[in-house]
Amino acid sequence: MTVEEWLRGKLQGIGNQLTLNELQVAVDATGDIDDERFMAISLTDEKDDYRGNKIFLDSLWYALSELLSAMSTATNTGQxxxxxxxxxxTTGGISYTKSDRDRYLNRANEIRKNLGLAPKDMETDREGMSDYTYMRNRPNTCTKGGWR
Structure with a gap:
């Protein structure tokens, strides 16, 4: 079983709707973390080739936690x-409710806790982008110049 198949299998029901890019970003995070307890893994790595290798297995679980964290900020899987x-x-995507996103973040944080890492707090990311279109073409009312 490859890393890709394992990640998709851990997300039953929606694993097959995730793109390779989404999975690749999660797997790439294993090479980005500066911690000797983890190693860089690839989607094409065969899980069975690393049987008994704790560093590989921890890296695999870390990749899953990164994927779940990313999913906790998503609103749907698209069409x-x-x-x-x-x-x-046309294949319709799955819409995520707030409770779905909370469940993904809680699961990611549980995995991170088991790996000895600090939990992620995504509250600031959940609010999404701010819309400042109302400020466009607004006259500058500040006497000192610049925006206030």
């Missing part, structure tokens, strides 16, 4: 549309 023959087929 996919493709043409098959003379038909257009």
């Amino acid at each position: 996919k549309s493709e043409k098959r023959g003379n038909r257009q087929i």
